[in-house]
Amino acid sequence: MSSINIKSLNKYYGKTHVIKDFSLDIKDQSFTTLVGPSGCGKSTLLRMIAGLEEINSGTISIDDREVNDLSPKDRNIAMVFQSYALYPHMTVFDNMAFGLKLEKRSKEEINERVLEAAKTLQIQDYLERKPKQLSGGQRQRVAIGRAITRKPQVFLFDEPLSNLDAALRVQMRIELAKLHEQLNTTMVYVTHDQTEAMTLSNEIVVLDQGEISQQGDPIELYNKPSNLFVAGFIGSPKMNFIPAQYKSSSSESTEVDALGTNLILPKKTTSQSDEKVTFGIRPEDIHITAESDHDWESKAFVVEKLGSNTFIYLEHDNEPVVVEAPGDSPVKVGDTIKVKFDLDRSNLFNSQNTNIIG
Amino acid sequence: MKKITFTSVLSQLLLLFFVVAWIVPTFGLFISSLRDKDVLAISGWWTSFTTTEINEIYRTEGKDAQIKDGNYYFIKSNLFDGGQEKEIFRFGVTSKNIDEYEVGETALFKDQTEITVFENGDYVWKSKEEFKKKKGKRIFVSAKSPPSFTLDNYKEVLLKEGLGQAFLNTLAVALPATLIPLIICSYFAYALTWMKFYGRDILLATIIASLVVPLQMCLIPVLTIYNDFGALFGVSAKSFPGIWMAHTGFGLASTTFLLWNFLKTLPSEMIEAARVDGATHYDTFIKIVVPLSIPSFASIFILQFLWVWNDLLVGLVFLDKHPSEIILTAKLKELLGSRGENWEILTTGAFVSMTVPLFIFFSLQRYFIRGLVAGSIKG
Numbered sequence: 001m002s003s004i005n006i007k008s009l010n011k012y013y014g015k016t017h018v019i020k021d022f023s024l025d026i027k028d029q030s031f032t033t034l035v036g037p038s039g040c041g042k043s044t045l046l047r048m049i050a051g052l053e054e055i056n057s058g059t060i061s062i063d064d065r066e067v068n069d070l071s072p073k074d075r076n077i078a079m080v081f082q083s084y085a086l087y088p089h090m091t092v093f094d095n096m097a098f099g100l101k102l103e104k105r106s107k108e109e110i111n112e113r114v115l116e117a118a119k120t121l122q123i124q125d126y127l128e129r130k131p132k133q134l135s136g137g138q139r140q141r142v143a144i145g146r147a148i149t150r151k152p153q154v155f156l157f158d159e160p161l162s163n164l165d166a167a168l169r170v171q172m173r174i175e176l177a178k179l180h181e182q183l184n185t186t187m188v189y190v191t192h193d194q195t196e197a198m199t200l201s202n203e204i205v206v207l208d209q210g211e212i213s214q215q216g217d218p219i220e221l222y223n224k225p226s227n228l229f230v231a232g233f234i235g236s237p238k239m240n241f242i243p244a245q246y247k248s249s250s251s252e253s254t255e256v257d258a259l260g261t262n263l264i265l266p267k268k269t270t271s272q273s274d275e276k277v278t279f280g281i282r283p284e285d286i287h288i289t290a291e292s293d294h295d296w297e298s299k300a301f302v303v304e305k306l307g308s309n310t311f312i313y314l315e316h317d318n319e320p321v322v323v324e325a326p327g328d329s330p331v332k333v334g335d336t337i338k339v340k341f342d343l344d345r346s347n348l349f350n351s352q353n354t355n356i357i358g
Numbered sequence: 359m360k361k362i363t364f365t366s367v368l369s370q371l372l373l374l375f376f377v378v379a380w381i382v383p384t385f386g387l388f389i390s391s392l393r394d395k396d397v398l399a400i401s402g403w404w405t406s407f408t409t410t411e412i413n414e415i416y417r418t419e420g421k422d423a424q425i426k427d428g429n430y431y432f433i434k435s436n437l438f439d440g441g442q443e444k445e446i447f448r449f450g451v452t453s454k455n456i457d458e459y460e461v462g463e464t465a466l467f468k469d470q471t472e473i474t475v476f477e478n479g480d481y482v483w484k485s486k487e488e489f490k491k492k493k494g495k496r497i498f499v500s501a502k503s504p505p506s507f508t509l510d511n512y513k514e515v516l517l518k519e520g521l522g523q524a525f526l527n528t529l530a531v532a533l534p535a536t537l538i539p540l541i542i543c544s545y546f547a548y549a550l551t552w553m554k555f556y557g558r559d560i561l562l563a564t565i566i567a568s569l570v571v572p573l574q575m576c577l578i579p580v581l582t583i584y585n586d587f588g589a590l591f592g593v594s595a596k597s598f599p600g601i602w603m604a605h606t607g608f609g610l611a612s613t614t615f616l617l618w619n620f621l622k623t624l625p626s627e628m629i630e631a632a633r634v635d636g637a638t639h640y641d642t643f644i645k646i647v648v649p650l651s652i653p654s655f656a657s658i659f660i661l662q663f664l665w666v667w668n669d670l671l672v673g674l675v676f677l678d679k680h681p682s683e684i685i686l687t688a689k690l691k692e693l694l695g696s697r698g699e700n701w702e703i704l705t706t707g708a709f710v711s712m713t714v715p716l717f718i719f720f721s722l723q724r725y726f727i728r729g730l731v732a733g734s735i736k737g
Contacts, residue, residue, distance in 0.1 A: 073637075086628070102641060
């Protein structure tokens with residue numbers, strides 16, 4: 001059992017208020033990802049859980065035990081750092097055994113635990129090497145191995161994959177998911193990469209300027225973003241935001257004026273007439289059509305062919321509108337494209353306070 | 359293939375210049391210290407590798423060495439006493455014409471006696487009458503002298519002039535005066551870099567500020583304190599522990615600053631990883647920071663050691679001048695006054711004082727370079 005409860009946490013760097021009255025419950029055995037742009041306070045939060053940053057006010061409890069004044073080693077946690085933070089003068093074995101040696105474990109136990117961790121991560125062959133003789137991916141495995149050997153209740157990951165190249169990142173991502181499956185411990189993961197957040201976690205916490213913007217499971221966040229920030233952050237390429245004018249609403253539909261046409265959304269919303277709103281729609285919910293009942297047409301000025309799919313960049317008021325098309329789409333730059341919106345899956349946001357209205 | 363540019367050529371030339379400017383005098387000093395003191399006084403060290411021509415005056419033996427053989431009296435002997443490897447090629451018997459005769463020729467003295475001088479210094483002096491003078495006659499020779507080196511100067515300087523004891527004294531000053539500050543400052547720099555405590559920044563600022571205080575300013579106040587302290591406990595104010603403390607104090611600021619400079623280049627995540635792994639500050643220091651700081655320790659060791667080794671002022675102020683305490687630099691200065699004309703003593707003494715710095719530098723120089731550029735390259 002190792003849930004983490006954070007209550008009214010505050011953190012100041014001088015006069016800057018980095019973490020603002022922050023409360024969060026992280027469930028036992030969950031894989032929770034703190035995600036947000038740089039400077040949003042996600043790393044600070046993780047470091048406060050680890051005990052590397054002081055807490056100005058509020059409490060952090062691990063397993064119902066307040067840990068505010070405990071040093072990192074007494075919190076029963078292990079942390080994996082972005083830069084791996086291996087000890088360069090020690091062999092891989094010694095790196096992984098360092099914590100155990102400090103705990104004064106017996107030699108047999110140290111051997112056994114290190115070998116077990118090495119086996120899990122498939123680094124048995126490198127145990128006698130120094131970190132500088134390893135590749136980036138191997139180093140990250142050692143760093144994770146160092147965390148595993150101590151058998152902590154909670155694993156903390158601080159952007160562990162951002163120093164790896166794209167291919168390795170995908171591979172390590174899968175291994176981390178497998179690891180969580182095997183170890184069944186609570187993992188808290190910090191990243192600015194929404195793909196990692198989406199693929200790894202069963203709970204995502206989107207942070208914006210020291211506050212929770214939205215919290216939930218990945219698909220929930222994807223389908224029902226509670227505000228413009230989350231809508232723009234989750235999903236790649238990001239959701240298209242189109243300025244619109246609110247017209248009217250009934251119990252079943254809403255009429256807005258966007259892109260020079262009237263769009264009728266099949267959902268109930270609440271807003272004032274003539275108010276400025278933002279119409280949000282994901283690239284995959286815009287469909288190219290040959291019919292004459294299209295919602296909008298425009299010229300393609302960039303076409304990105306990825307093989308599996310094609311991203312077509314249209315333009316509206318100098319702002320791009322991205323459309324996802326199949327990989328074999330014959331669209332060329334300069335073509336005029338007619339599109340139809342899947343209005344059922346679109347969102348409407350208040351332009352003032354950026355919250356969702358439908 | 360590396361491109362040859364103007365700047366690369368220039369930097370190579372500059373390097374060459376510095377190497378030559380450093381090697382030549384050092385080498386010259388070394389050679390001079392190995393030369394015979396008489397030769398040293400009259401010719402430069404660069405002439406010592408080739409055979410040189412020298413003009414010398416010798417005196418033959420007097421009447422005591424004569425033997426009678428038939429009608430003639432002979433004195434047969436060698437001009438050089440002891441096996442000098444010189445080769446005579448001309449000689450003379452008057453100061454007006456010192457190279458009148460080819461070697462092997464027979465020369466005539468004014469008193470009608472005849473002398474023949476051979477290459478190796480052998481001579482035969484022949485006279486019809488008995489030799490009467492106790493003193494021999496002067497022979498002028500032009501000889502070729504092959505290169506020759508001797509360790510006599512070292513024997514003289516180290517044993518007779520007391521430089522050996524001074525050498526040991528300096529070692530007894532320099533080693534503790536280097537190691538003590540290094541040990542203290544490594545702890546200090548660690549605390550300044552990786553421990554959070556109230557007033558840390560002010561402390562650091564104080565240290566950096568104290569770098570600019572000239573040590574000459576502190577000599578008298580410190581010595582006064584030493585005197586009071588010595589009087590209180592009835593011990594001498596001038597002692598080895600005293601000078602160790604003085605050097606430690608004077609070196610504290612710069613050593614701490616240099617070490618702090620290095621320690622803060624260590625990745626902070628590594629130190630934090632150690633903390634998460636359960637290491638106390640002491641564990642982190644001993645098991646992580648010290649092993650990784652060996653290059654910078656070595657470079658600071660060199661700097662501090664050379665500074666203490668070459669120091670004269672602090673040694674003069676905090677140590678007595680009697681032989682059991684005098685340091686090398688003070689001894690050399692003393693020799694310069696009393697034996698200023700004896701070049702063999704000065705060159706040898708100077709070279710003795712250089713041996714340890716040279717040894718230290720050459721054995722630790724790879725650390726020295728690494729220590730100075732530490733942090734500038736990604737590991």
